[in-house]
């Protein structure tokens with residue numbers, strides 16, 4: 001007979017936990033677990049915050065819950081691919097590898113559970129600003145986030161109307177979205193090129209003024225609470241009786257529980273256990289311009305709704321971030337794509353000086369149905385997976401950390417997590 005009282009007492013006891021991956025997902029999980037009294041070792045092949053979480057656009061996109069592939073986005077794929085300045089590109093040599101995944105990704109837009117997936121994602125995104133406010137207060141870095149509206153801007157009414165169904169969905173779930181005309185837009189953001197004539201103003205969002213500094217503040221707090229960091233590359237994972245063994249290029253780590261949060265590299269890390277997960281990467285770029293003339297400043301994050309990139313006013317200048325490039329995990333940064341983004345940035349803010357610009361590429365971790373995996377591993381109840389947060393990892397990280405710490409501490413998560421179960425992919 002199962003002794004429920006003994007089981008729940010056991011689940012409340014402090015555990016040793018290894019967390020693989022020190023991106024925003026892994027760091028917030030590690031911080032939450034350490035805060036709850038577990039003994040946490042965080043491991044990363046690089047310094048914390050060197051992966052995709054380093055260079056994102058910083059938006060706490062609480063109403064961006066629509067799955068990536070939708071009937072309307074699929075219609076636009078051919079024109080995006082044909083436009084050299086467009087948001088989407090494929091490294092053609094990689095096409096044969098990615099084709100089965102890409103087919104599932106595109107078909108997901110027509111699946112009958114499209115709406116349910118969006119609503120499940122909204123449970124991860126919706127509270128993000130509030131959760132970050134409380135985390136930042138705890139980690140003493142409140143100045144790194146700002147609550148503000150954000151803008152999505154278009155050159156034509158046709159562009160605006162393409163996004164209207166998405167905005168209607170947001171309004172239906174209680175978000176406030178206004179339409180602006182050219183005059184109202186110019187009053188709000190005078191630096192924007194006059195070619196932008198229409199906009200959606202999406203209220204009550206927030207953004208991070210320096211994503212790397214934010215992650216570092218959480219990491220420092222984790223260390224201050226007694227958490228340990230090991231810089232080493234995880235090679236294999238094994239299970240031995242009740243212990244999880246992580247072999248890296250230096251040593252073997254033993255723990256009661258293991259969390260895999262290695263972003264786009266998670267499938268590679270897990271493959272040593274014989275489990276193969278169809279995780280792909282949507283490579284994205286940023287161009288950071290440090291020297292900005294006062295008249296070119298923008299006062300809030302703005303998304304070019306036609307070409308799908310953002311500009312965010314950060315502590316170290318303006319960051320233009322976006323693009324999706326299908327090209328896998330091994331190809332280096334493609335300077336042509338970075339230059340495309342730079343060209344788009346100069347058209348958005350005429351007169352922008354990009355002489356001192358820095359360029360970056362990061363690997364968004366994406367599953368074909370746009371949903372992350374936040375669940376127990378299929379082969380071991382002591383192992384948890386937390387990856388695949390696509391374009392929304394910064395936004396979803398606090399809620400993901402809460403779910404993982406609930407599962408490790410034997411509590412029932414506050415939200416229904418059935419749609420994030422890895423079983424759907426096996």
Ligand SMILES: Cc1cc2nc3c(=O)[nH]c(=O)nc-3n(C[C@H](O)[C@H](O)[C@H](O)COP(=O)(O)OP(=O)(O)OC[C@H]3O[C@@H](n4cnc5c(N)ncnc54)[C@H](O)[C@@H]3O)c2cc1C
Pocket residue numbers: 020021022023024025026043044045046047048049050051052053054055056057058059060061232233234235261262263264265266269283284285286321322323361362363364365387388389390391392393394395396
């Ligand atoms: C251009 C761009 C703009 C974006 N803008 C936004 C935005 O505005 N808002 C938002 O919410 N999201 C945004 N995102 C998405 C967001 O950045 C990602 O979803 C998020 O950073 C993923 O975090 P992660 O912790 O899962 O992965 P990562 O940050 O990539 O961390 C994974 C870590 O695992 C480590 N690792 C990998 N393999 C191993 C191994 N074998 N051993 C040890 N360690 C290993 C890596 O070194 C890395 O540090 C954007 C992404 C891009 C590219």
